[in-house]
Amino acid sequence: xxxxxxxxxxxxxxxxxxxxxxxxxxxxxxxxxxxxxxxxxxxxxxxxxxxxxxxxxxxxxxxxxxxxxxxxxxxxxxxxxxxxxxxxxxxxxxxxxxxxxxxxxxxxxxxxxxxxxxxxxxxxxxxxxxxxxxxxxxxxxxxxxxxxxxxxxxxxxxxxxxxxxxxxxxxxxxxxxxxxxxxxxxxxxxxxxxxxxxxxxxxxxxxxxxxxxxxxxxxxxxxxxxxxxxxxxxxxxxxxxxxxxxxxxxxxxxxxxxxxxxxxxxxxxxxxxxxxxxxxxxxxxxxxxxxxxxxxxxxxxxxxxxxxxxxxxxxxxxxxxxxxxxxxxxxxxxxxxxxxxxxxxxxxxxxxxxx
Ligand SMILES: *Cc1c(COP(=O)(O)O)cnc(C)c1O
Numbered sequence: 001x002x003x004x005x006x007x008x009x010x011x012x013x014x015x016x017x018x019x020x021x022x023x024x025x026x027x028x029x030x031x032x033x034x035x036x037x038x039x040x041x042x043x044x045x046x047x048x049x050x051x052x053x054x055x056x057x058x059x060x061x062x063x064x065x066x067x068x069x070x071x072x073x074x075x076x077x078x079x080x081x082x083x084x085x086x087x088x089x090x091x092x093x094x095x096x097x098x099x100x101x102x103x104x105x106x107x108x109x110x111x112x113x114x115x116x117x118x119x120x121x122x123x124x125x126x127x128x129x130x131x132x133x134x135x136x137x138x139x140x141x142x143x144x145x146x147x148x149x150x151x152x153x154x155x156x157x158x159x160x161x162x163x164x165x166x167x168x169x170x171x172x173x174x175x176x177x178x179x180x181x182x183x184x185x186x187x188x189x190x191x192x193x194x195x196x197x198x199x200x201x202x203x204x205x206x207x208x209x210x211x212x213x214x215x216x217x218x219x220x221x222x223x224x225x226x227x228x229x230x231x232x233x234x235x236x237x238x239x240x241x242x243x244x245x246x247x248x249x250x251x252x253x254x255x256x257x258x259x260x261x262x263x264x265x266x267x268x269x270x271x272x273x274x275x276x277x278x279x280x281x282x283x284x285x286x287x288x289x290x291x292x293x294x295x296x297x298x299x300x301x302x303x304x305x306x307x308x309x310x311x312x313x314x315x316x317x318x319x320x321x322x323x324x325x326x327x328x329x330x331x332x333x334x335x336x337x338x339x340x341x342x343x344x345x346x347x348x349x350x351x352x353x354x355x
Pocket of ligand 1: 032034159199229
């Protein structure tokens with residue numbers, strides 16, 4: 001079994017640094033746990049370092065939250081109209097954009113005598129979820145006018161850096177601030193929460209403050225990977241090796257690499273590349289795409305590189321590296337976002353905490 005090792009001290013550092021910076025900027029930090037899900041060690045580390053609000057993006061098969069979290073978490077994906085019963089049982093708040101779905105939530109709340117809040121998502125330019133800014137006030141009015149309204153309107157939110165690669169700037173940030181003020185002034189409806197995310201905002205926060213109505217920031221990736229996604233940078237104050245993926249060597253052989261006489265595709269249907277030919281040192285490792293996303297792994301030993309990926313194997317070329325490998329040796333990698341998600345989700349990868 002390959003291992004996803006989590007350095008809890010480094011994770012705690014990343015969380016407390018980010019949570020403190022958010023607090024200093026007047027922002028409540030929501031911990032977004034897309035990959036780790038309900039990992040109780042990770043949740044405890046977040047709680048111990050100042051995170052109280054949690055966001056999840058997948059609807060679980062059953063309620064996993066009751067026993068671990070003190071408050072119902074936030075569902076940060078748009079809910080499916082077919083899953084509203086689960087939504088209101090498991091989550092205290094959800095992000096929404098469609099009035100038909102919002103009405104359905106209200107019906108279920110009445111039928112089940114429950115409470116639930118919604119945040120209206122606004123598309124400020126990233127072209128993923130969100131009502132267009134010019135339709136926001138009208139949509140909030142419609143939400144407020146729902147007959148026998150039982151759901152609460154908490155506020156508005158936006159997401160950047162996920163679809164169109166939109167990074168925060170004066171203009172797109174100001175849209176949310178202005179809309180919050182406009183809703184309050186024109187409709188007399190309080191906008192208690194104004195929420196932004198994800199980790200791409202950490203780049204902006206290094207040298208800017210957000211306007212005063214913005215009071216929540218949703219962060220996941222940076223805490224685990226120590227980076228500023230979209231800008232594609234390491235965050236200078238965060239560790240980028242909280243997570244290390246560890247495979248073990250199953251075979252080492254020197255193989256003759258020749259250009260194929262009759263080129264075919266590899267096991268995954270890709271055209272193999274042959275950057276080097278001749279005698280090469282090859283190691284087969286005990287993981288593949290069923291364990292993580294191997295293409296997103298970076299060997300800690302810079303002389304090694306991944307040359308072939310199958311469902312269960314990853315082949316590494318270490319000819320240009322000073323290391324020598326034998327069966328049973330471990331090879332370590334830093335991870336990108338996809339590798340992290342896939343490794344957390346794979347039933348074959350062992351999660352190992354290091355204290
Ligand atoms: C994933 C997600 C986040 C967190 O983004 P990171 O880049 O992982 O910090 C925040 N908000 C929403 C709506 C998301 O889907």
